[in-house]
Amino acid sequence: MDAMQTGDTELIRAINRFHVLDTIRRFEPISRAEVGERTQLSRTTVSAIITTLLDEGVIYYDEGETSGATKSMAGRGRPRVLLRMNPNAAYVVGAKLSMHQVSITVTNLRADPLACLVLPVRTWRLGAELIADLLEDGIRAAVTKAGITMAQIAGVGVGLPGFIDSVAGISHWSPILAAEPAPVPLARMLSDRLGVSAVIENDANLVTLAERWFGHGQGVDNFVVVTVEAGIGMGLFINGDLYRGHxxxxxxxxxxxxxxxxxxxxxxxHGCVEAFCADYAILREARKIVDLPPTDDEPSIEAAVCEVTRLAREGNEGLRAVFDAAGEILGLGIANLVNVIDPGKVIISGAGMRAADLLEPSVRAAVATNSLKVLAGRCEIVFHDWTDEVWARGAASLVLQGLYRLPWSRNARIEMAI
Amino acid sequence: MDAMQTGDTELIRAINRFHVLDTIRRFEPISRAEVGERTQLSRTTVSAIITTLLDEGVIYYDEGETSGATKSMAGRGRPRVLLRMNPNAAYVVGAKLSMHQVSITVTNLRADPLACLVLPVRTWRLGAELIADLLEDGIRAAVTKAGITMAQIAGVGVGLPGFIDSVAGISHWSPILAAEPAPVPLARMLSDRLGVSAVIENDANLVTLAERWFGHGQGVDNFVVVTVEAGIGMGLFINGDLYRGHxxxxxxxxxxxxxxxxxxxxxxxHGCVEAFCADYAILREARKIVDLPPTDDEPSIEAAVCEVTRLAREGNEGLRAVFDAAGEILGLGIANLVNVIDPGKVIISGAGMRAADLLEPSVRAAVATNSLKVLAGRCEIVFHDWTDEVWARGAASLVLQGLYRLPWSRNARIEMAI
Known part of the structure; x- marks a missing residue:
């Protein structure tokens, strides 16, 4: 265990590389000097990394462009050239498995989506082998749709609900694979089929990575993501790293x-946060107030929750009270997290945020009431209502965070860096 | 923020130094090769660090001793000499402030206590200036008692309850300093008085550091410490570091x-874990069953809890049920921590562990019942009933963890390394 903490030179190099590349991604176009200032790395280190990245074709000099800062200095010498990322130096695939759907997205190095494929399939009926086949076929089709080839794909990231050991690539338990008698080595099954490195991850962790890369988690080293939908999920960044638990x-x-x-x-x-705030809990309470059609699968539950949300928004006081009560419990649970973890931010996300306007007042009130005075107000609470695309971008980030660290070579040892 | 994560060479050197020295401390006598194996650092790195530590007099070669492994190789060449720590290369002071007592301990580099001083004082009546004076006088007396001089003291660590910003050295709020109108820069007040670097820390964090250095947290990178006494405290190690919150x-x-x-x-x-399990909550319930004298300060509360514990242990069923109920809630709260943090271990400590035998069955049952199946059983729950000395050793560790990292020079910039 201790050995993992020692300052290994290779790891340091990988981390420095990550920071240089991530800084160029976030602030491009950017000068070499600015990269140095933002990363606080020495001039020598920055130079060496930039030279490598230029050689690999991952970044390039945009000689036609000058920044504001550069313009004002133009009279004093030759204009400084700025660095840009080459977003098409590599491509990755992100996929999200849910109970009734498979979403697959091909992205470039910046996680811009190039092609998407959504397959409405009751995944939980298939079992591990058929799931892997389905992913293989879908990924190959999405890659073709993006106008590229599998040989250009640097890695595949897949998110799914459940207890996922991302480092080992094993699903210990997932509602989608619930019929399997043993843990499923899904990452290896996929990489064997596709001939490309594959990584799997818990779906709430994917949203957390997406927030870190593209959302409200940028520049915050300690934050919590709470996802509200069929269930209540959570992701945790501590000291700038995704914390997956011991x-x-x-x-x-x-x-x-x-x-x-x-x-x-x-x-x-009894009394779990989920039993008060997840979709099924909202419906349980809503049925006491309005008639709703039977809901026996995820799509029908989602449709019913959308209907309840609409009625509450149009003024049904009883249903507004249902959301108020759910928000109060969610806020109480979040206050416990604020007390125990003291995060810089809590980001509330997931499909449940379709009703963010109905939940927000009671969530905020309950967080303020139930967290310690000294913490209340220090922790920013953000409601982030974003689309399904976030999952796929998160799945892509899963691969990208490995690629950003490693020297550039396709099919590199991605698993090792994650 | 990002800059904090970049692999800074100085920091790496400090971390490597820490690991080499900590390995020698934990496994002495130990050969150079074993240090390399245990830290997984390169031979060159280990050699350079050991040379420096030998020069500084922090470690030495114990040429009279050979390890088991070495003995079997004796026939094949000259016997390898083993490294030992020189525990008297430096001394530190650890102090713990509580509402009715100040404990001061002088230790060597291995946190072995050399001299202790316990002052029964109602600290909360004094205010910041008098507290600092009291600590100054007590520390000077304890140092004299240890047979050394202030010039030999490398640093002072002080623990107290409340919201303590250890990095800035400021107490934002403490029950002991509750009458102060503004945050108290206690670390600076002490270092000004003593002419030695001083660090302050929340008292539960001190226990956590002590567990890391000398207790059940050795070799576990993610663990939780729960302290049960006047209040319920918590400390958290994540990825091998004390996590203090954002x-x-x-x-x-x-x-x-x-x-x-x-x-x-x-x-x-309403409904905080503390309101069920802390000393005052035990007494609130016990009064419904037995007559107890009035309890208006901490010593009288502690005496009453000791009496209740004795009666329960002698067979009072009603009081046993009070401890059972408190343990059930404590276990439920710990199950929430297990679910949210997935630690490798939970260590339950503090004065409340005087009743560990009464609490343990219901705590364990409630943790097992209320944590997720996949987590139950993976997380070790340890009851650690240790003496007040642990606080002082923790306070000493607070200074030592800085000293272990920094090149050896008394009054070095300890604050920076912590």
Missing amino acids: HGMGTEFGHSKIDRHGPLCRCGQ | HGMGTEFGHSKIDRHGPLCRCGQ
Whole structure:
């Protein structure tokens, strides 16, 4: 264990490379000097990394452009040239498995989507082998649709719900693979089929990575992401790294108990946050107020929640109270996280944010009431209602964070860097 | 923020130095080769660090001793000599402030106590200036008692309850300094008085550091410490480092709410873990069963809790049920931590562990019942009933962790390394 913390030169080089490349991605066009200032790396280190990245074709000098700062100096010498990322130096695939759908997105190095494919499939009926086949076919089709070839794909990232050991590439338990008698080595099954490195990850962690790369987690080293939808998920960044738990199983906020006498949760226990705030809990309470059609699968649950959201928004006071109550419990649970973790930000995301306007007031009030005075107000609470695309971008980030660290060669040892 | 993560050469050197010295401390007598194996550092790096440490007199070659491994090789060449730490290369002072007592301990480099001083003082009546004076006098007396001089003291570490910004050396709020109208720069006040670097830290974090250095946290990179006594505290190690929260205020487990309809807590809110399990909560319930004298200060509360513990242990069923109920809630709260953080270990410590035998069965049962199946059983729960000395050793570790990292020179910039 201790050995993991020692300052290994290779690792340092990889981390420095990551920071230089990430800085160019975020602030391009950017001068060499600015890269040095923002990363606080020495001039020599920055120069060496930039030379390598230029050689690899990952970045290039945009000689036609000058920054504001450069313009004002134009009279004093030759104009400084600026660095840009070459977003098409490599491509990756991100995929998201949910109970009733598979989404696949091909992106470039900046995680810009080039092609998307959405397959409406009841994935939980298939089993591991058929899931891997489905992903293989879908990924090959999406890559073709993007106008590139599998040989240009540097890696594949797949997100799915459940207890996923990302480092080992194994799904220990997922509702999608619930019928499998043993843990499923899904990453290896995919890389064997595709001939490309594959990484798998818990879906809430994907959203967390997406927030870190493209969203509200940029520049914040300690933050929590709470995802509200069919279940309540959580992702955690600590000291600038995704924290997956000691056994890679961590951050199950949805089953935190906040009321011993609360309603029965899907997990068989009472008073979990999820049993108050997830889609099924909203519907359980809404049925006491309005008639709703039977809901026996995820699409019909989602349709019913959308309908309930619409009615509440149009003024149904009873349903507004349902969202208020759910928001209050969510806020209480988040206050517990604020007290225990003292994060810089809590980002609330996921499909449940379709009702962000209905939940926000009671969530904010409950966080303020239930977190310690000294912490209340220091932690920013952000409601982030973004589309399904975020999952795919997160899955792409999963691969990209490996690629950004490693010297550029396709099919590099991506697993090692993640 | 990002800049903090870049691989800075100085920092790496400091971390490597820490690992070499910590390995020698933990496994002495140890050969140079074993240090290399355990730290996984290169032969060159290990050699350079060991040469420096030998020059500084922090370690020495114990030429009279051979390890087991070495003995078997004796026939094949000259016997390898083993490294030992020189525990008297420097001394530090650890102090703990509580409401009714100040404990001061002088230790050597291995945190072995050389002299202790316990002052029974109602600290909360004094205010910041008098507290600093009291610490100054006490520390000078303890140092004399240890047979050394202030010039031999490399640093002072002080623990106290409350919201302590250790990096800035400021107490934002402490029950001991509650009458102060503004935050108290206690670290600077002490170092000005003593002419030695001083560091302050939240007291639960001190126990956590002590567990890391001398207790059950050795070799575990992610663990939680829960302290049960007047209040419920918490410390958190993540990825091998003490995590203090984004604003340095973090890990307030005692005010996690686990029952919205629960009893009133000292913080003014309802259903906090503390309101069920802290000393005052045990007494609140015990008074419903047995007559107890009035308890208006910490010593009388502690005496009453000791009496209740004795009666329960002698077979009072009603009081046993009080501990059972408190343990159940503590276990439920810990299950929430296990779910959210997925630690490798949870260490339950503090004065409340005087009743560890009464609490343990219901704590373990509630953790098992309320944590997710996939996590239950993976996380080790340890009850650690150790003496007040642990606080002082923790306070000493606070200074030592800086000294271990920095090149050896007394009064070095300790604050920077912590």
